[in-house]
Amino acid sequence: RKEVEQDPGPFNVPEGATVAFNCTYSNSASQSFFWYRQDCRKEPKLLMSVYSSGNEDGRFTAQLNRASQYISLLIRDSKLSDSATYLCVVNAANGIFGTGTRLKVLA
Amino acid sequence: DTEVTQTPKHLVMGMTNKKSLKCEQHMGHRAMYWYKQKAKKPPELMFVYSYEKLSINESVPSRFSPECPNSSLLNLHLHALQPEDSALYLCASSQGSGMYFGAGTRLSVL
Numbered sequence: 001r002k003e004v005e006q007d008p009g010p011f012n013v014p015e016g017a018t019v020a021f022n023c024t025y026s027n028s029a030s031q032s033f034f035w036y037r038q039d040c041r042k043e044p045k046l047l048m049s050v051y052s053s054g055n056e057d058g059r060f061t062a063q064l065n066r067a068s069q070y071i072s073l074l075i076r077d078s079k080l081s082d083s084a085t086y087l088c089v090v091n092a093a094n095g096i097f098g099t100g101t102r103l104k105v106l107a
Numbered sequence: 108d109t110e111v112t113q114t115p116k117h118l119v120m121g122m123t124n125k126k127s128l129k130c131e132q133h134m135g136h137r138a139m140y141w142y143k144q145k146a147k148k149p150p151e152l153m154f155v156y157s158y159e160k161l162s163i164n165e166s167v168p169s170r171f172s173p174e175c176p177n178s179s180l181l182n183l184h185l186h187a188l189q190p191e192d193s194a195l196y197l198c199a200s201s202q203g204s205g206m207y208f209g210a211g212t213r214l215s216v217l
Contacts, residue, residue: 032203034206043208043209044150044208045208046205046206094155095199095201097150097152098149099148
């Protein structure tokens with residue numbers, strides 16, 4: 001089993017839809033969790049940290065489930081500009097990326 | 108300011124060349140990273156420096172040699188690379204609240 005796994009997608013959703021991604025991790029000692037977005041041929045950009053209590057930033061909500069060892073990202077009211085690859089990072093002592101999930105929001 | 112600067116943006120080198128990639132941050136972050144990313148794949152961790160000391164080397168071949176001259180700078184020295192080393196090389200820095208990436212160096216090895 002890979003350390004950090006994501007469904008590669010692609011997820012094709014219409015504008016305005018709600019979409020959710022999960023990211024599972026194998027190391028129960030993992031301490032910190034993040035979501036990144038990466039546009040084609042660009043660097044990953046930090047989207048949000050994931051706290052034990054969950055956190056929300058506008059249309060984006062991130063949650064952590066330690067018991068089942070996964071984190072999630074929910075995007076509400078999808079915009080065309082949300083089209084990108086979404087990567088989770090699970091950090092025990094280093095930054096290990098998940099495989100990434102491609103999202104395409106369709107007009 | 109969450110800026111990490113990488114130079115050069117593009118690099119083409121032959122298999123016998125020696126070149127260096129440079130990375131600079133002025134956010135006071137004490138952890139710095141090198142990642143390698145191939146097309147349609149996630150970034151793959153190569154090295155981690157913590158407080159200017161190499162803390163993680165993910166079994167990277169010795170033709171890649173990292174160096175951290177001070178807390179703001181990170182170099183990656185390249186020598187005798189192979190064509191399969193062609194990739195986007197990303198530098199990042201962190202202070203525990205997520206990593207911030209530079210725009211990367213796109214490397215082609217001929």
